Amino acid sequence: DAGVIQSPRHEVTEMGQEVTLRCKPISGHNSLFWYRQTMMRGLELLIYFNNNVPIDDSGMPEDRFSAKMPNASFSTLKIQPSEPRDSAVYFCASSSRPGTSRDPNTEAFFGQGTRLTVV
């Protein structure tokens, strides 16, 4: 399996520009997560989807951030307009739900991350 695939790996953009980050989860996984990592805040969950439906977006910083999952094999995280404080590493992760009621999900596997720099 190719694992979780994120693109681009690095993105440098000017303040005010739109940024779109992409994620392809592991085939067969039905939960997808977007995390952000910064020195100040560590790893924080932005949003997650279950069966392509957004379940919890309470971690999305503000309206400038939006995420979509049009199908089981693709998700995007968009920032519009971008600001310097959005600079961070953005991770996508996926997990599956094959198990029993006592053990309903597997662990989450992470992509390599997208390092975003907004100047």
Add this chain to the structure above:
Amino acid sequence: AQKVTQAQTEISVVEKEDVTLDCVYETRDTTYYLFWYKQPPSGELVFLIRRNSFDEQNEISGRYSWNFQKSTSSFNFTITASQVVDSAVYFCALSENWSNQGGKLIFGQGTELSVKP
């Protein structure tokens, strides 16, 4: 509320020393899951272990071992005979009520381990 605390920000050891990374968690759920992830200098997050709250059995995998104690809400990670390749940031994470919350993880702040030759 759920919370994960890794009190050790940085640890430095010399190769072949044993080292223990501490993790303390808070949760009101009776069913929860604990994890350790490794983030090497290359930046990716690598899954190491998952432990369910109803299974307090400790686990050993090669030089790695994990000690889960519900009585103290701790899930500590020990590396025996550390090696330079173990140098990384290690994250402990908690997931509650998986049936409803789909496996979202709450991470600790991480412990940066430096193993010197």
